[in-house]
Amino acid sequence: MTVPPRFLDRRVFVVVGKGGVGKSTVAALLALALAARGKRVLLAQMEPGRRLPELFGLDGELQGPSEALPGVSLMTIEGEASLSEYLGIVLPVKRVHKLVVTSKLYHHFVAAAPGLRELMTVGKIWYEEQRMDGERPCWDAIVVDAPATGHSLQYLRMPQAAATAFGPGLVRREALRVMELLRDETRTVVCPVTTAEEMPVNETLEMYAQLQGELAMPLGVLFVNRVHVAPVAADAVCAPPAKAPALVGDVLRCAREEAGWASINARYLARLHETIEIPTVELPFLFAEEFGLAEVRTLLGTALPGLGEA
Amino acid sequence: MSTIEALVRDHRVVVCVGSGGVGKTTTAASIALWGAMQGRRVVVLTIDPARRLADSLGVGVLGDEPRTVEPAVFTRLGMKVPGSLAAMMLDQKGAWDRLVARHAPSEEVRARILDNRFYRSLSGTFAGSYEYMAIEQLCLLDESGGYDLIVLDTPPTKRAMDFFEAPERIREFLDRRVVRWFVTPYMSQGWSAAKAMNRTVGFLFRRLEEATGVSALAEISDFFSAMSGMFDAFAARTQTMHALLRASSTAFLLVTGPEEQALTETEFFSRRLREMKMSLDAVVFNRVHREFAADPELFPGGTVSRGDEALIEDVLASAGDLDGIDTAWLARNFVDYQLLARGEALRMEQFRSGLSRRLPFVTVPNFESDLHDVAGLVGMHSALFGRGAARRPRRSGSSRPPAKRASSASSGGRRPAK
Numbered sequence: 103m104t105v106p107p108r109f110l111d112r113r114v115f116v117v118v119g120k121g122g123v124g125k126s127t128v129a130a131l132l133a134l135a136l137a138a139r140g141k142r143v144l145l146a147q148m149e150p151g152r153r154l155p156e157l158f159g160l161d162g163e164l165q166g167p168s169e170a171l172p173g174v175s176l177m178t179i180e181g182e183a184s185l186s187e188y189l190g191i192v193l194p195v196k197r198v199h200k201l202v203v204t205s206k207l208y209h210h211f212v213a214a215a216p217g218l219r220e221l222m223t224v225g226k227i228w229y230e231e232q233r234m235d236g237e238r239p240c241w242d243a244i245v246v247d248a249p250a251t252g253h254s255l256q257y258l259r260m261p262q263a264a265a266t267a268f269g270p271g272l273v274r275r276e277a278l279r280v281m282e283l284l285r286d287e288t289r290t291v292v293c294p295v296t297t298a299e300e301m302p303v304n305e306t307l308e309m310y311a312q313l314q315g316e317l318a319m320p321l322g323v324l325f326v327n328r329v330h331v332a333p334v335a336a337d338a339v340c341a342p343p344a345k346a347p348a349l350v351g352d353v354l355r356c357a358r359e360e361a362g363w364a365s366i367n368a369r370y371l372a373r374l375h376e377t378i379e380i381p382t383v384e385l386p387f388l389f390a391e392e393f394g395l396a397e398v399r400t401l402l403g404t405a406l407p408g409l410g411e412a
Numbered sequence: 413m414s415t416i417e418a419l420v421r422d423h424r425v426v427v428c429v430g431s432g433g434v435g436k437t438t439t440a441a442s443i444a445l446w447g448a449m450q451g452r453r454v455v456v457l458t459i460d461p462a463r464r465l466a467d468s469l470g471v472g473v474l475g476d477e478p479r480t481v482e483p484a485v486f487t488r489l490g491m492k493v494p495g496s497l498a499a500m501m502l503d504q505k506g507a508w509d510r511l512v513a514r515h516a517p518s519e520e521v522r523a524r525i526l527d528n529r530f531y532r533s534l535s536g537t538f539a540g541s542y543e544y545m546a547i548e549q550l551c552l553l554d555e556s557g558g559y560d561l562i563v564l565d566t567p568p569t570k571r572a573m574d575f576f577e578a579p580e581r582i583r584e585f586l587d588r589r590v591v592r593w594f595v596t597p598y599m600s601q602g603w604s605a606a607k608a609m610n611r612t613v614g615f616l617f618r619r620l621e622e623a624t625g626v627s628a629l630a631e632i633s634d635f636f637s638a639m640s641g642m643f644d645a646f647a648a649r650t651q652t653m654h655a656l657l658r659a660s661s662t663a664f665l666l667v668t669g670p671e672e673q674a675l676t677e678t679e680f681f682s683r684r685l686r687e688m689k690m691s692l693d694a695v696v697f698n699r700v701h702r703e704f705a706a707d708p709e710l711f712p713g714g715t716v717s718r719g720d721e722a723l724i725e726d727v728l729a730s731a732g733d734l735d736g737i738d739t740a741w742l743a744r745n746f747v748d749y750q751l752l753a754r755g756e757a758l759r760m761e762q763f764r765s766g767l768s769r770r771l772p773f774v775t776v777p778n779f780e781s782d783l784h785d786v787a788g789l790v791g792m793h794s795a796l797f798g799r800g801a802a803r804r805p806r807r808s809g810s811s812r813p814p815a816k817r818a819s820s821a822s823s824g825g826r827r828p829a830k
Contacts, residue, residue: 120432120433121431121432121433122431122433122434122669122674123433124673126673151677152676152680153672153673153677156676250432252567267532297433300784301437302433332745333738333741334737338735338737339735339737340733340735340737342731343731343732343733343734344732346731346732347727347731348704348707349704349707349710349724349727350727350728350731352704352746353728353742353746354742355702356745356746356748356750357737357741357742357745357746359749359778359779360749362779389749389752390752390755391751391752391754391758392672392755393671393673
């Protein structure tokens with residue numbers, strides 16, 4: 103299975119996966135890869151979280167796009183703020199806009215109108231993709247760090263649902279435009295992330311089926327994170343010889359632990375390969391006291407050949 | 413080393429919370445099994461389809477009804493389980509349909525909601541319904557009187573607080589006063605009446621309609637007018653839920669991992685929990701790597717560090733036959749694990765410094781396999797409950813924990829702040 107040609111030429115990369123598998127790491131990795139090609143990258147998280155800002159050494163809540171590194175800007179996309187911004191375009195008179203968004207009714211409307219916030223969140227990605235800075239687009243690429251699987255699929259399903267639910271009008275028109283972007287394989291690519299373990303793999307296989315089926319979204323590369331590799335099987339690691347110092351026993355214990363995880367990973371990688379028809383990039387488990395941007399760069403180095411960018 | 417033995421013994425409801433991918437489901441199942449081994453009637457309510465776990469318990473596919481594990485499963489494994497263990501899983505799909513079915517005041521209202529075009533295309537995207545279902549199920553199990561230990565595994569959402577806010581949110585969502593704003597203009601009184609009643613409301617409605625699509629509000633309005641009939645039932649239930657989550661017989665167990673990612677989220681989470689008056693009762697760290705004491709004669713610095721590989725290789729070479737395993741790999745792997753363990757220990761200590769010292773704090777080692785069978789669950793017991801805890805015979809007398817039941821708002825006192 104080869105990487106889609108010119109994988110990194112896409113404009114929107116949506117990184118999805120189960121909670122805790124390393125979506126933020128992969129999103130950061132893609133942003134670095136794109137920035138290294140001279141692109142202006144927007145790295146957007148769809149839920150307020152602190153992992154990405156922390157990785158890039160930014161403190162506190164993210165407001166608008168803030169440049170974290172040359173070429174990489176970070177922002178949080180939030181439904182309510184996006185709706186307010188959107189209404190600012192539709193209701194250009196400042197006073198009217200303010201009256202609307204500060205009213206109690208509006209807040210109940212936003213809280214209550216089902217799906218509106220989700221639609222606005224996805225809509226904001228479209229808006230950023232379209233946004234121009236003079237003659238050229240504001241961003242050459244947008245990497246989206248999506249929330250955990252179930253939530254992500256809700257967001258991605260939203261434009262279709264809104265287009266069906268709402269009568270002809272602005273909302274439907276907007277929803278259709280967003281849908282067009284999400285399904286356009288020349289512009290958008292979805293990258294699932296998983297670890298090679300039971301639960302994440304189960305969830306990945308289910309998500310994969312939905313992305314391919316109902317959602318009809320273009321899939322790019324599956325990232326398998328934290329892969330352990332060992333030259334021996336766990337049960338082939340011998341007991342320490344008699345009278346060996348304690349250190350030898352400790353060393354063999356760690357070897358058994360690593361070999362155990364390596365065999366679990368190998369088993370679930372095989373399961374993934376049985377079903378998943380998109381290219382897979384394996385990212386090794388990194389042993390480090392702390393996981394920071396340097397570790398993301400190391401992972402990027404190992405991933406590039408798999409991305410066809412060696 | 414603290415354990416969570418007292419915590420599980422003294423509470424009827426144990427809620428496992430924490431970010432995704434940290435082993436919440438496994439921890440919940442292990443606690444439930446321990447309770448059953450102590451002679452209690454236990455049910456574990458999970459949200460993750462841990463198929464291998466369900467298979468190994470012989471309960472097949474978990475569903476919306478509690479399934480009791482056959483005692484034969486334990487007998488086959490040579491285990492003594494004087495209590496009972498049941499498990500159930502909440503299905504995310506169709507959570508709203510089930511809510512509507514359960515709370516609609518009449519068949520007609522039910523049909524009207526389920527047929528609403530707006531509802532049909534959007535109910536899959538409504539937030540909070542699934543979380544609400546889980547907490548409602550918890551209340552039902554509590555009220556059934558069939559169990560004296562209920563272990564709840566919460567969804568792995570990044571914003572795990574959604575889980576506890578869901579009842580309130582749904583209640584607000586269906587609040588009469590709000591619904592009236594949406595319903596009134598289209599129902600009995602019409603637009604002009606709404607305008608006369610409140611010019612601003614009328615104005616805002618028109619603006620919002622322009623912005624969102626002409627028919628949208630009419631659809632929403634119809635949807636809300638149908639849903640509003642369900643408000644009373646919801647309001648009553650959310651009160652029960654609110655009380656149960658804050659009752660003194662309910663314990664919150666934070667499950668996390670030693671990685672930066674998990675800890676960053678966990679800190680945020682425990683703060684939010686406090687703000688909502690649901691304080692933590694214990695912390696479990698899963699998959700913690702072990703740092704071995706470094707022989708001071710070999711490692712004068714007191715720790716194993718990068719650069720010590722050659723030294724370790726020498727020790728291995730002189731130790732005797734190691735079945736031909738590559739000693740360079742063995743040495744490198746050992747240093748890797750020690751570095752990892754040290755980073756984890758530092759982060760855990762830092763995390764702990766922000767919490768009360770009295771809070772039980774348990775570390776579960778990283779096992780050499782993933783834990784998805786009964787033996788694996790038992791393997792966690794010594795870490796969770798102390799060595800030998802699982803084998804200790806239970807005290808004579810009632811297996812019911814001392815804590816009082818709190819299934820109504822009046823008997824469910826506020827938790828004392830810790």
